[in-house]
Amino acid sequence: MSRQQTRTQTRRAFLTTAAAGTVAAASSGTADAQGTKTKTIKLGGEVMGWQGQQPSSISGKKNPTLKLKAGQKYEVIWTNLDGQPHNFELLDSSGNVIKATEKxxxxxxxxxxxxxxTPEMVQYRCVVHPTTMVGKVQIQGAKKEATSSNANIPTDAYVFAAAIILAVFSPLLFALLLMRVGPDDGVRPSG
Structure with a gap:
């Protein structure tokens, strides 16, 4: 192999390695910037309720509210504290299981x-002890779902409804006014 060919191969190897390193560094930086680092929550499970262990905001609390950020990845690690059968489930507002561990x-x-x-997550529980081992999940950074039945009605519909009501009642109001004042512009015949 000539000296020129060796330099060319060495240069290619260097550029290939450098490019691969740059891509790896850029992708890991993107992952961190998007917040995909998994956050850990630790709980202890016993019949009397879930015991908060980590992070410090839930430490020592019974059935603590889990405050989560929408789109963030989490790992719940739970320890069986009493030797009774337990599992950990995430539920939606209808009580449907979104994700669960085995008993x-x-x-x-x-x-x-x-x-x-995700915004659908509203509660966690143990399926074996659903009345004592149950807690709330609050998702931050998610759009709040409408709580009233009128929340999805566009503003134009309200304007249209007001116009209809005005169209129906304005002749009635005018008739009442005429009855009170009289037909001759407020001048009543003297008699």
């Missing part, structure tokens, strides 16, 4: 559930 009854054993927070 586990070995004291000290742990399970984890990884998910991306």
């Amino acid at each position: 586990m009854s070995q004291k000290g054993a742990t399970q984890s559930l990884t998910f991306t927070a």
Whole structure:
């Protein structure tokens, strides 16, 4: 192999390695900028309720409200504290299970559930103990769903309804005014 060919191959190898490193660095930077780093939540499960362990904002709290950010990836790691059967489920507002772990009854054993927070998530629970092991999920950064039945009615519909009401009632109001004042521009015949 000539000296020129060796330099060309070395240059190609260097450029290929440098390009691969740049792509890897750029993609890892993008992942961090988008917040795809998984955040950890730790809970202890016992019949009397979920025990908050981590982060510090839920530490020591029974059935703590999980405040999550929409689009953020989370991992819930829970430990069986009492040796009773438990699982961890995320539910929507209709009580449908979005994601869940298997039931586990070995004291000290742990399970984890990884998910991306979505606005549909409103509650977590243990399916075996749904009245004592249950907590709220609050999703931050998500559009709030409408709570009233009128929330999806466009403004134009209200304007149209007001115009219809005015069209129906204005002749009645005019008739009442004429009855009160009289037909001759407010001048009543003296008699």
